[in-house]
Amino acid sequence: VCFIPGGLDCSISFVSHVLGKVCVHGRQKEILGVLVPHLMDLTKSDCIWQRICWRLVECVPDRWMEAVVLGFVQRAPGADVLSRLLGNLVVKNKKAQFVVTQKMLLLQYGHTTAVLQNLLGYLSLDSLRRSLLLRVLQELLETWSSSSAVKHSPAEQQLYISKAILICLSHLKEPEIESCRQELLTSMMEGVKCHLDSSLPQLRRLGMVVAESISSKINTEGPVLKFEYEEDDETRELKSLLVQTPPFCVVPSLPDDDRSEKAGAALPLVPESDEKPHTAAPVMPDEELDAELDSDDDLTPYDMSEDKELKIKTPVYIRDCIEVLTGSRAEDVDEWEAAVKALESLVRKNPAATREVSVELAKILLHLEEKTCIEGFVELRQRAQVAVLTTDPIPVAKYLTSQFYSLNYSLRQRMDILDVLVLAAQELSCPKFHGKTKHSGAQKPCIQLLPGSDSSKDWRRIVDERIKSKTRRFDMGRSHVELASCPNKFNSVAGHFFFPLIQHFDRPLTTFDLLGEDHLVLGRLVHTLAILMYLAVNTVAVTAMGKALLEFVWALRFHTDSYVRQGLLSCISSLLLSVPAERVLADMTEELLETQSWLGDVMEKDPDADCRRLALQNLLLMENLKKKLEAVPS
Amino acid sequence: MALPPPDPQFVLRGTSASVHTLHFSCGGPEPDIPLLFSGSENGFIHVWNLKTHRVDTALDGHGRKSVYCVETMGGKDRLLSQGRDQRICLWDLAEGRTSVTDSVFTEHVGFCRCSLLKVAQGRWLMAMAARSLEEVQILELPSKTSVCTLKPEVGAKLGMPMCLKLWQLNCDSQPVLLAGYEDGSVVLWNVSMGKALSQLICHQEPVMSLDFDVEKAKGISGSSEKVLSIWSLNEQQNLQVYETLELVNAGISDITIRPDKKILATAGWDHRIRIFGWKKLKPLAVLDYHTATAHCVSFSDHSNPRERLLAAGSKDQRISVWSIYAQT
Numbered sequence: 001v002c003f004i005p006g007g008l009d010c011s012i013s014f015v016s017h018v019l020g021k022v023c024v025h026g027r028q029k030e031i032l033g034v035l036v037p038h039l040m041d042l043t044k045s046d047c048i049w050q051r052i053c054w055r056l057v058e059c060v061p062d063r064w065m066e067a068v069v070l071g072f073v074q075r076a077p078g079a080d081v082l083s084r085l086l087g088n089l090v091v092k093n094k095k096a097q098f099v100v101t102q103k104m105l106l107l108q109y110g111h112t113t114a115v116l117q118n119l120l121g122y123l124s125l126d127s128l129r130r131s132l133l134l135r136v137l138q139e140l141l142e143t144w145s146s147s148s149a150v151k152h153s154p155a156e157q158q159l160y161i162s163k164a165i166l167i168c169l170s171h172l173k174e175p176e177i178e179s180c181r182q183e184l185l186t187s188m189m190e191g192v193k194c195h196l197d198s199s200l201p202q203l204r205r206l207g208m209v210v211a212e213s214i215s216s217k218i219n220t221e222g223p224v225l226k227f228e229y230e231e232d233d234e235t236r237e238l239k240s241l242l243v244q245t246p247p248f249c250v251v252p253s254l255p256d257d258d259r260s261e262k263a264g265a266a267l268p269l270v271p272e273s274d275e276k277p278h279t280a281a282p283v284m285p286d287e288e289l290d291a292e293l294d295s296d297d298d299l300t301p302y303d304m305s306e307d308k309e310l311k312i313k314t315p316v317y318i319r320d321c322i323e324v325l326t327g328s329r330a331e332d333v334d335e336w337e338a339a340v341k342a343l344e345s346l347v348r349k350n351p352a353a354t355r356e357v358s359v360e361l362a363k364i365l366l367h368l369e370e371k372t373c374i375e376g377f378v379e380l381r382q383r384a385q386v387a388v389l390t391t392d393p394i395p396v397a398k399y400l401t402s403q404f405y406s407l408n409y410s411l412r413q414r415m416d417i418l419d420v421l422v423l424a425a426q427e428l429s430c431p432k433f434h435g436k437t438k439h440s441g442a443q444k445p446c447i448q449l450l451p452g453s454d455s456s457k458d459w460r461r462i463v464d465e466r467i468k469s470k471t472r473r474f475d476m477g478r479s480h481v482e483l484a485s486c487p488n489k490f491n492s493v494a495g496h497f498f499f500p501l502i503q504h505f506d507r508p509l510t511t512f513d514l515l516g517e518d519h520l521v522l523g524r525l526v527h528t529l530a531i532l533m534y535l536a537v538n539t540v541a542v543t544a545m546g547k548a549l550l551e552f553v554w555a556l557r558f559h560t561d562s563y564v565r566q567g568l569l570s571c572i573s574s575l576l577l578s579v580p581a582e583r584v585l586a587d588m589t590e591e592l593l594e595t596q597s598w599l600g601d602v603m604e605k606d607p608d609a610d611c612r613r614l615a616l617q618n619l620l621l622m623e624n625l626k627k628k629l630e631a632v633p634s
Numbered sequence: 635m636a637l638p639p640p641d642p643q644f645v646l647r648g649t650s651a652s653v654h655t656l657h658f659s660c661g662g663p664e665p666d667i668p669l670l671f672s673g674s675e676n677g678f679i680h681v682w683n684l685k686t687h688r689v690d691t692a693l694d695g696h697g698r699k700s701v702y703c704v705e706t707m708g709g710k711d712r713l714l715s716q717g718r719d720q721r722i723c724l725w726d727l728a729e730g731r732t733s734v735t736d737s738v739f740t741e742h743v744g745f746c747r748c749s750l751l752k753v754a755q756g757r758w759l760m761a762m763a764a765r766s767l768e769e770v771q772i773l774e775l776p777s778k779t780s781v782c783t784l785k786p787e788v789g790a791k792l793g794m795p796m797c798l799k800l801w802q803l804n805c806d807s808q809p810v811l812l813a814g815y816e817d818g819s820v821v822l823w824n825v826s827m828g829k830a831l832s833q834l835i836c837h838q839e840p841v842m843s844l845d846f847d848v849e850k851a852k853g854i855s856g857s858s859e860k861v862l863s864i865w866s867l868n869e870q871q872n873l874q875v876y877e878t879l880e881l882v883n884a885g886i887s888d889i890t891i892r893p894d895k896k897i898l899a900t901a902g903w904d905h906r907i908r909i910f911g912w913k914k915l916k917p918l919a920v921l922d923y924h925t926a927t928a929h930c931v932s933f934s935d936h937s938n939p940r941e942r943l944l945a946a947g948s949k950d951q952r953i954s955v956w957s958i959y960a961q962t
Contacts, residue, residue: 299897299911299959302919303636310883310904 020064028071054087079121109160124171145191199563358392401500429490526567534574569614651676653947658934673701741765751800814841834873856886901928
């Protein structure tokens, strides 16, 4: 496509038509692959070529405009190039404006970060277009802060919108931020609330990062919002989007300047004296030794051999521990610490003594709060609880499951109960797990939010491994404990762990409503039931458990929280893996068929990618199950 | 063969509360009775008669809030006490009176003991932690006028002042303050100018107590760690670390250097009192009598060296009085 410059009035609308037609037929890559580099070079310094280019795109008919614009935005190597090529197309053409400001940002989410940078950079480069940038930011924030969007849109879309918001923020200048500061603040507050409510840790982190960024933009002086979360590649990438060239951050320098000005009573000698300790060797007055008679010589030391490190006596009896922990001698915090540290090993070494006081111990441990600052308190307490539960499973399980549904416990305590039940079940069913529980129930010291679904990742790995090796396992028949052959202790108590938990889930209490606000606990409960189901393989109660679980899943299958749905799907997986195939097909045929159609629905329509994957796995499991049984000659 | 450590010469019982502070007043000529003042957690100040080993008087002036500092001002008739009721009380104890003549409302809610320095006949300077978190106020007593307020620079993050010592090289020189702070540093302040002269980070944990030898320009500080830090002041008024001394158990509540600068005593959280030689910091003795944290330790000011005593007060409500190294 070659033009002859100079004086000639040429109409290029036919070229636009061609371009449009080609693009709409899906050949954007080919044609723009050739066109864009040419135009890039030609328009670099030549105004006429720029105008020609603009005419070119402006003349594309509306019905093909979208494809062309999309193609250009994706193809252009930078925002300035895009600006040169498209000019103020978005301002002049309604369709282009729609595509750029609405469709690509809010309705699609598959584009890369580079494309986003191009698009938003393009909007920011011209004063005519900046108003569009502000409008785009407002709409993005509206979506970001809407609770229904957070609950129902897929995680990838939320990530996309967050990136777009951060890039917009990076392009805004001070006066513009001033003008929309109030709106930014309101959306940030609403949005952060919706994000923190979510059960998925990734969404919570997204919310935190975006809120921090918004806060740092609107509060250039004074304290900014700062959350505590684990940094990973995603958060680092997001944060890097905030900084554009030219750099925008004003925050760090201001306080430093203020400080150096205000230091009236300055410590000019401070840096020196701070360094001196490092370099100064002990100044031993060696010379003085000879010169002066050491008058210390007449002070003879006394015998100090008794002076040893003070050791706190660790309690040796469980009842002693109980006494100390129930605070009858509340003053002695050293003893309390020693008791907490020693409890687990005492319980394990004295099972008979533990069984006498097991429920009391369980009660004490459930309510035990950190009196002094011990390292790893949460883990110590949890291990002690697991030890008590494994030593005397039935009464303690009864106690714990009843407390799970009682009034006046915090969410943290209820989730602790679930964690302890799972850990104990693991220990009881797989003796080789004992002592190596890598289950990270311990919270990190900087606590503010409830921890994420760590347990779900662990068990999912286990289930995935199982699924991968499933055919082999089925062939090997019933032995799932290949190594140590000792009786499965979980067999007699599986039901005691499982059924009380599943009983009252639909009965709300004043402070605890599983089906209502406390869907995070519901999610954890569902995952716990899945693990218990999985661990109950080869136990006597497994079929009954399977039936109950299937009913439970059926009742909750349309839950709006994706974490809960993931749990439900994992329940189905556990069920299919644990309940013997014959029993599944014999006792649960209709339910299975209904479940299968539900799984098909989930696989196609569920917004959450993990749910879809789990549904697919379940369907595969079901297929294999059927094939297995059909293969066996009856 | 080293001798086993001595037993206490006697033990004073009867405070019915943890003992937080001790102060001797034995310098008076005969027939004055040597006295020991003790402040307890129940708000009482007991005046112990060291001849009869009994309480002569109990002073109640702090509303049953713990008393954590007692000092005499030039004799046993004038007492200063500081309590957790945020007040410093001045007592008149002459001729059997037990009245509070004056009080200063410090608004300080911490545990920092005030420090007194006599600058002229009838005039003292008192350094105390003030209301604002990092500040130290210097007042003149008995007029209670504020001399200055020592504020660390903004952003210094020293935390609360934990222990203070006012001193001057001789009667004519400027009074100087050594303050140990919560972040583990010791700062030397020039009181008249209100400026900090030097700062030294001695510990990683808060400085619990410090004492200073004016003649040798050497000081010692202890914190909740296992080390004692000994530092010195050079001619440019700069603090520098001289030595660190490792302890067997962590935690020091109080440190005192004997007036003759030969030995020093530390009161530890491990219930033990340790004696060190001041010159070369040689460990000399470990006095193991108390059954709970030792809170305070104090040397007497007897004019006859042979009568010198060391007293230690502890959470176990006893005051142990020792005669150790009195012969030198």
